[in-house]
Amino acid sequence: MAVTLADVAARAGVSAATVSRVLNGNYPVAGATRSRVLRAVEELEYVVNGPASALAAATSDLVGVLVNDVADPFFGIMASAVQSAMSPEGTGTAPRKMAIVCNTGGSPERELMYLTLLQRQRAAAVVLTGGAVEDPEHIAALRARLRRMADAGTTVVLCGRPPLPPAGDGTGPDGAGTPAPVAVTFDNSGGAKRLTQHLLSLGHRRMGYLAGPVARTTTRHRLEGHLAALAAAGLKEDTGRLTVYGAYDRSSGYDGTLELLRRDPDLTAVLAANDTVALGACAALRDRGLRIPEDVSVTGFDDLPFAVDAAPALTTVRIPLYEAGARAGRLALGTEDPPPGGVATVRAELMVRASSAPPRSPAR
């Protein structure tokens, strides 16, 4: 049915081997022959059979990208950046690699499942984005799976999550065998710390914290940064009482804020785990008749595109998602050398905007 290499070879009056060589350009072929082959390819509208060549060459040009939720710009931006790294920027050259974006929905099982699927496709590389689940069992399973893939030649890159904790078992001397996957991590803790310091310096003392899902590295790191800033300022106890966990979505922000208000009707600021949650927080505050930032300051995290358009514009922490994703993509393709130590940390920058202001009645 479909046009095959052999058809092209026949048409060009050469052997299949020659056509393959022309197409891959990894073997000397006389100019005349080359153009004859190329013409035949054109005329027949030949398109390589990917699976066949992947099988024969034992390599694939698929790169997997695991995200929690493509519909969330946080991941969408990273995915898009990874993909952009596949195309030889600017040059009209067609990318050889294709990115496969997989939605894990944040579920460990689905994460493993997709890794299996990618392993089956013999993916050239996989990029894991977003925070990791901190369940020991899952971490072990994940490490095992990633190791197998790495052994099979798949490049593994982590983007937006910390490096995998070292294996606890005594399998081989530490660091032996396949090296740990390269990681591009975010300075979540540092960003959160600076954010809280900003609020402290404005005079806030009673701040509610809307944390993300429990047992996630991102959630933990951001919370740790926040608590560290509080501790450094000599504040304590607030811990726990003014922290509520929830999903990274708007309704969690809404509900969480109502809960915080219930716990402390006089709080002067709400720090949300991310911008989307912050939007929900704003909505809840407005519905309660509280003005932002006059009555309550609100802050987000990530600085997604819509943060600047919120009303008031959201004070948040900017994470260069695109840059990080692009870098992860290049690392996956081997276009860029891995950073020393295998871990690159991208800085999180405080973006002060209109949603944060001094509290009505400064600390008593």
Next chain:
Amino acid sequence: MAVTLADVAARAGVSAATVSRVLNGNYPVAGATRSRVLRAVEELEYVVNGPASALAAATSDLVGVLVNDVADPFFGIMASAVQSAMSPEGTGTAPRKMAIVCNTGGSPERELMYLTLLQRQRAAAVVLTGGAVEDPEHIAALRARLRRMADAGTTVVLCGRPPLPPAGDGTGPDGAGTPAPVAVTFDNSGGAKRLTQHLLSLGHRRMGYLAGPVARTTTRHRLEGHLAALAAAGLKEDTGRLTVYGAYDRSSGYDGTLELLRRDPDLTAVLAANDTVALGACAALRDRGLRIPEDVSVTGFDDLPFAVDAAPALTTVRIPLYEAGARAGRLALGTEDPPPGGVATVRAELMVRASSAPPRSPAR
């Protein structure tokens, strides 16, 4: 290096054929044999070689999804929905198909390029999302390519774009050969019409329109709906003078609004081609010291998640992106029967919120 079918077969004491049959479950295998094979698979941690099976079976389990921009929730939501259709909902069953999300950036060339890449992978199906570019040349090229893919067994589904216009050439009797691709289209024109009628009924007469990129079906349909409503109300001329084209992004909305204001400082409403553009419009108006909706009403389109959180909440037209994407996904997998005529139109619903109100001084 890697474990192969043969290894499993040897371990289980059966032939490779039997292992294949157990794994594919498409041929009777005795219970005892099956479990023996399954055990061997477990023990060896065997993972099928995708390319090899794709080659042998002449089918792949890759489904391509073309989007303009994954980072844009409009596409992210559809992509996520398509992907969700791959997993047998609820059941913990692992999806057999994997979605490959490709970013075309709205460029016709990249669209074709990715289709070639997908054709090379012998994708089981492809879903084209978003509006189509209305360049005759590109349409012809696109139709040709899609036809070839369809002939090769790839299911083609359009989501959010109108069916392909029929071929103009005289190749065979009309409708012969491969049927036109199935399409899930949005009622952009109807939605836009209802939106403009809403504004008209509030008393607006001088409305600026921020259209999307020229030569795109989505842009044209939305604009047509708007103009139709104006015409029905006996308004004319405004056409053109109060319409500016731009990209589907925030800055186009910002700049476009300034341009509209320059053309008519007294306009009472700005209709944006989509929610993101509307956000930019709001920002521009605010920067000009105009209040929304007291001085100028603003409307969006799509009802993306953030629309309700804008301040004021955006009056917009809701398009059930997730439902549409999921349906497209099911059609692509053949899980759902195609609609009669091959075209399903999803309704666009007017969402009246706080950003639209009667103009300060009603029509004179």
Next chain:
DNA sequence: ACCAAGATAGTAAGCGCTTTCTATCGCAGG
């Protein structure tokens, strides 16, 4: 008991491409 129809398992022929190993051809060096 004997033969046919199931039910299972094995054999082997590819799927379309890559790649090593050979085979030619042409020409410089001696």
Next chain:
DNA sequence: CCTGCGATAGAAAGCGCTTACTATCTTGGT
């Protein structure tokens, strides 16, 4: 002129899996 080497092209052996086509072994019917 003959040897030899560089530059090209072809032959053919798989890559790991699917799937007719066979082969074998049970059963049921009578």
